[in-house]
Amino acid sequence: MELAREIAVWACIVGGSVFCVIGGIGLLRMPDFYTRSHAASITDTLGATLILVGLALVAGPGLIAVKLFFVLFLIYVTSPTAAHALVKAAYSSGLDAPDVEEGSRLKGHLSDDGGPGDG
């Protein structure tokens, strides 16, 4: 039981760290602002979740675990709001973005235009 918990803790915290770093790499690799914000959202969701859940497993049930879930909840509520506000500000200021396409017309035809890598 203790061993299983230890393994779960390691898996969560190491996994969370790896996802954070992947998000950071994405932040550097992606070609423009909009694509970078996708990379940033990885660190805010799975990276933060795994690390905080790992810490909660260490703490065991109790006040500390509750606080960890509060932190997680706050991140989950605030990070998309902040990301949306930022992206919207960028878009409305006219930062270079792809053209708007009609979703209803594209449905089922997405893979036809352009392969991976272009755009």
Add this chain to the structure above:
Amino acid sequence: MTGDRVMGESIMGPTVEIVLFVFMIGLAFYIASLRSLFAAAMLFGIFSLLSAGALTMMDAVDVAFTEAAVGAGISTVLILGALGLTTSVETRPIHHRFTAKLVVTATGLMLAYGTLDMPAYGDPDAPINKHVAPHYLYDSETEIGIPNVVTSVLASYRGYDTYGETTVVLTAAVGAILLLGGGVARRRRETGSSE
């Protein structure tokens, strides 16, 4: 795991502090070289978060929180407000300001020299840990009945002081809002532009 934790604490704490300090120094030099003031304001926010992290690592949790609230929160907003009134790019200096660099370097060296006289970080025999601090730490809970020492110091031992401080800050904020905020909003409405 317990043994690991003690070892992790003894090595990892200072390492993290050093890493954070290296980040801060690099950031400071980068900010100094920047011409775009908006970017500088953003990086100042990151600088505050870094120093808050460093303060947390040095156990000054309450100072760290003040740093984050004031440094990363309020002052970023204030700097941006000031930027709204001026241009957001610093003009290039005409000549190389050698004297300025000399003065800054000398001041920095003097400050670093001053720290040599201070007691070592975390020294239990330092004057600050010998005088009233133990009294607050050990007796405040029985005397005041509030578990958080900082709260009982702020709100009880020096309650009048805090009261005065709060009044001054509140009055200043109200005054500033009345003098500045209303004016800016009215001007903006009249011109109707985002200039």
Add this chain to the structure above:
Amino acid sequence: MNVFVVGMIGVLTTMLLALTRAFMGPTVFDRVLAANMFGTKTVLLIAVSGFLTGRPEWLDLALLYALMNFIGMIALLRFSKFQNLASDEQAK
């Protein structure tokens, strides 16, 4: 090797990467994005370091940081007029 040390290294590495993006820009939005990500990483750093040094009470601080970060971010975006700033930066 302590598991918290691993977490700490991960978070610090991510901070370094975000810092690099904040240095590189090129637009203001990239810098704001990096600053915002940096804020979340500070929350994680404090949470992990609290466990590392055996004092999980620091979580209160992490909680407040998460709130402050959000408020600061929204205040910033409401406050700044991005049109001017973006073009200024491009002129640089």
Add this chain to the structure above:
Amino acid sequence: MSRSLVLFAHLLIVWLLLSGHYDPTLITYGVLSSIGVVALVAHLGILDDEALPVHMGIRPFFYVPWLLKEVVLANLAVAKVILDPRLPIHPRILRIRVGQKTHVGQVIHANSITLTPGTITLDVRDGHFLVHALTTDSAEGLLSGEMDRRVSHLEANGARREARRKSGQEGSA
């Protein structure tokens, strides 16, 4: 009134969970500050369906696990894209029609889209979202409309109530 009570209960529970000290003095402070916040919120008049969507009942408890599953899957997909040396992205902006009637529903939908890596809501305009999608896969996931259906189900009651309120206003106007 019932809304105020629900809010008060929530605030007090949060206080008790975060404080960790349970002696009469501190609990009294908690009760007093909760009452203060409820009074302030009531005075500001912002205590409505948007602030406290009680009409959703327990349905969020079914939506959140599904959302978390989607978030994890999207994370894995985007992480794979980032680590791929060819960086196979195809960024595009899609205009999609959404079925939510209430503001709460639209906010939940827009935030869920943004929370899922690979898609970010750029703009919300009556009945339409502008969404930036990173890859073809994430765009396809978006167009399948499953999230739209689930959020619509979440607000089902609220939509009816909103419609009733609108018709009532028109009747009285």
